[in-house]
Amino acid sequence: MIISDNLKMYVQKLRSSNLRPTKQRLKICKFLFDRKKTFHFTVETLNKKINKSGTSKVSLATIYNTVEAFTSAGYLKEILTSKNKSYYDTNIKSHHHFYDEGSKELTDIHYSQIKLSKVPVPPKGKKIKNLEVVIRIQK
Amino acid sequence: MIISDNLKMYVQKLRSSNLRPTKQRLKICKFLFDRKKTFHFTVETLNKKINKSGTSKVSLATIYNTVEAFTSAGYLKEILTSKNKSYYDTNIKSHHHFYDEGSKELTDIHYSQIKLSKVPVPPKGKKIKNLEVVIRIQK
DNA sequence: TATCTAGTTTATAATAATTCTAAACTAGAA
DNA sequence: TTCTAGTTTAGAATTATTATAAACTAGATA
Ligand SMILES: [Mn+2]
Ligand SMILES: [Mn+2]
Ligand SMILES: [Zn+2]
Ligand SMILES: [Zn+2]
Numbered sequence: 001m002i003i004s005d006n007l008k009m010y011v012q013k014l015r016s017s018n019l020r021p022t023k024q025r026l027k028i029c030k031f032l033f034d035r036k037k038t039f040h041f042t043v044e045t046l047n048k049k050i051n052k053s054g055t056s057k058v059s060l061a062t063i064y065n066t067v068e069a070f071t072s073a074g075y076l077k078e079i080l081t082s083k084n085k086s087y088y089d090t091n092i093k094s095h096h097h098f099y100d101e102g103s104k105e106l107t108d109i110h111y112s113q114i115k116l117s118k119v120p121v122p123p124k125g126k127k128i129k130n131l132e133v134v135i136r137i138q139k
Numbered sequence: 140m141i142i143s144d145n146l147k148m149y150v151q152k153l154r155s156s157n158l159r160p161t162k163q164r165l166k167i168c169k170f171l172f173d174r175k176k177t178f179h180f181t182v183e184t185l186n187k188k189i190n191k192s193g194t195s196k197v198s199l200a201t202i203y204n205t206v207e208a209f210t211s212a213g214y215l216k217e218i219l220t221s222k223n224k225s226y227y228d229t230n231i232k233s234h235h236h237f238y239d240e241g242s243k244e245l246t247d248i249h250y251s252q253i254k255l256s257k258v259p260v261p262p263k264g265k266k267i268k269n270l271e272v273v274i275r276i277q278k
Numbered sequence: 279t280a281t282c283t284a285g286t287t288t289a290t291a292a293t294a295a296t297t298c299t300a301a302a303c304t305a306g307a308a
Numbered sequence: 309t310t311c312t313a314g315t316t317t318a319g320a321a322t323t324a325t326t327a328t329a330a331a332c333t334a335g336a337t338a
Contacts, residue, residue, distance in 0.1 A: 020285065020334055043324080059288045064325070081219055084296070084324065098261065101268060109259050118254035119274075122237065126276040129240060133272050135258075137265040159305055159314065182295080198317045203296070223295065223325070 017073040024058045028066050032076070038091035040079065040106040043067055046088075079106060081134050096133040109135070156212040163197045167205050171215070177230035179218065179245040182206055185227075218245060220273050235272040248274070 010029040011021040019025060031050055041049075047063045067088060070076045079087040081099045087106060096109035114133050122128050149168040150160040158164060170189055180188075186202045206227060209215045218226040220238045226245060235248035253272050261267050 018285095022286065022334075024287070061289075061326090062287055065287080068326095078222075080222060083217075083219060083225060084223070086222060086324085098259075098265075100265065107262065113257070113259045114255060115257035116253060116272075117256040118252070120237075120248050120252045122274065122276045123246065126237075126239065126278060129275040129277045131272065131274045133255075133270065135261065135270045136268040137261045138268045139265060157314095161305075161315065163316070200297090200318075201316055204316080225295085 013075070017069075017075075019069055019073065023056075024062050025066055025069075027055075027058060028063070028070075032070075032090050038089065038108070040087050040089050042085055042087055044085075081106065094130065096135070098135050098137050101136055101138050109133070152214070156208075156214075158208055158212065162195075163201050164205055164208075166194075166197060167202070167209075171209075171229050177228065177247070179226050179228050181224055181226055183224075220245065233269065235274070237274050237276050240275055240277050248272070 007021075007026050007030065010026055010033070014021045014025060014029070028046075028050060031046075043063055046067065047060055050063065051057050067076065071078050071088065074092060077089040077092050079089050079097065081087065081097065082104060089106070091108060093111065095111045096114050098107040098109060099105075100107070116131070119131070146160075146165050146169065149165055149172070153160040153164060153168070167185075167189060170185075182199075182202055185206065186199055189202065190196050206215065210217050210227065213231060216228040216231050218228050218236065220226065220236065221243060228245070230247060232250065234250045235253050237246040237248060238244075239246070255270070258270065
């Protein structure tokens, strides 16, 4: 993940996906991708963070639209481990997760931390799109 | 899974979990567990099946209550692989799943069909509650 | 630079799944 | 038979998400 003060990189990225680099999208890009470490979030938490300090607001509809657009474009990964709520991941590499049932937080497990020595063949006519391990943890 | 014409077994099972064997719960037990093979369902599909033919109706609230009670009691397993909707599994043994993104159907992968030769240690103070592999498939 | 238009944002309504509420009902202990 | 805690139920409320449609804007073109 590259840290940048200017937004040229995001402008290009968005253009390459046929997404206009609007000020809302760039603000969200900056928040999501201008950091050393990837992280997990929900629309709810993203909305709070984006609309925190007195800056110009981004509507909830746009937060939803943007998260959806970024997921389709492959900038985000959707994680379905929690009931009634989608999580998103700025780490788009293939990897696994711990899911803490208490705190409802996801933690990455690097791809290499889990080794599958035996995997079944998918049903006839179907292809494997991805394989993910979720380890549910508790106190 | 034992097939039974009489309901004594379910009555006992329910009593042992401090659940009164009401006619609604027994009807749902019969539908869920009186079969050779386990299966996956949603509250929506269960509700339709339970309330199909002219028999006395079970309210949707009771379907929800019962699925929740049976999951807590360990008769059902909740599967969170789909957006905005919980799936449930009458197979409560530890096992894995194919999830078909097209048909939105789950298929069991027997525990022995996947071998994990390397698994990470959980974070300090946390215990592994379960580990599940989901293989998303597509045409 | 001014104009134009498809794409975007937004407030708000609509939908879908689920949970809550509180009144009526019932299993089963006493 | 009586009593009561547990259960069922219809319907309301809540939560996350998606749809709608009017106002706005990026950026291509004149
Ligand atoms: Mn979900
Ligand atoms: Mn939902
Ligand atoms: Zn992750
Ligand atoms: Zn299963």
